[in-house]
């Protein structure tokens with residue numbers, strides 16, 4: 001890799017394989033049977049990853065991940081519904097903003113950036129407010145890398161007879177989510193995260209009966225998942241121009257995902273990447289923000305060096321010159337930066353990334369130990 005094609009250690013877009021990128025060299029027509037078969041194959045494979053075949057449907061949607069989150073809120077929450085939004089980072093805050101933009105009554109329960117939401121807290125909140133119809137949860141909050149206890153919270157929400165909408169954008173495909181045992185109405189992810197496709201489409205794994213009941217809810221035409229699903233089931237086609245190259249790349253990425261051993265293998269690869277990264281950075285004197293117990297192997301937040309000469313922009317540029325793209329921190333109280341563990345990268349790449357970081361700090365005369 002030259003510095004012109006750096007390795008992306010970010011929450012997406014990610015480094016993809018040559019094979020995935022090559023799948024984008026064909027121009028597909030949206031009426032073409034071959035392309036419709038590709039879409040159907042992608043949806044079937046995504047459902048299988050969630051163990052939702054039969055009970056759930058997969059509704060793909062054009063756009064970045066946020067479009068699919070907005071579509072899910074608009075489609076599943078009735079206009080007179082109320083959403084409890086569980087927040088411990090930027091993506092939770094965005095979910096609340098989406099509720100506000102769509103004109104939905106909502107209430108926010110916020111914990112600190114390093115405190116997972118507990119099922120006990122959700123239990124209390126739902127018992128206290130009968131008006132809440134839906135709960136919005138971020139599985140892995142990518143703004144820090146914290147993991148929220150999805151199965152436990154899902155069980156509480158189901159016990160209260162409310163609907164759960166999960167933003168599993170940065171966890172889907174890498175962390176196990178079993179639709180057979182974890183009750184949810186909608187679970188949202190996208191092409192360009194742990195499945196290692198390219199960005200450009202989101203998808204929602206929806207409980208079939210919940211989606212059937214959602215007809216007419218959406219205040220948006222383009223983001224109406226019920227409409228998208230009904231049209232696709234009838235015609236095999238997307239309602240509006242499909243992101244053909246993105247679908248083709250995701251299909252190829254899913255074939256590789258399966259060849260490599262599916263979710264357990266993807267999880268193991270990222271866990272190794274995460275471990276190598278944290279250990280390596282520790283050797284340089286850089287501490288991770290989250291304790292290991294609540295750290296998902298997706299992205300790691302590190303405290304910036306205390307050296308007053310440290311500036312993220314200079315550090316970023318120096319690491320970029322050495323072949324890696326890092327990500328700024330998203331915390332307001334403490335100076336941090338983030339390093340992703342996901343994408344078509346392996347532990348050897350993470351070792352080299354740690355060396356690049358060490359070398360960058362040396363070049364900038366910044367002490368970390």
Ligand SMILES: *Cc1c(COP(=O)(O)O)cnc(C)c1O
Nearest residue numbers: 064065066091140142167169170
């Ligand atoms: C990436 C991500 C999204 C979607 O962000 P986009 O920029 O719209 O793709 C949503 N939620 C989480 C938790 C994410 O990691």
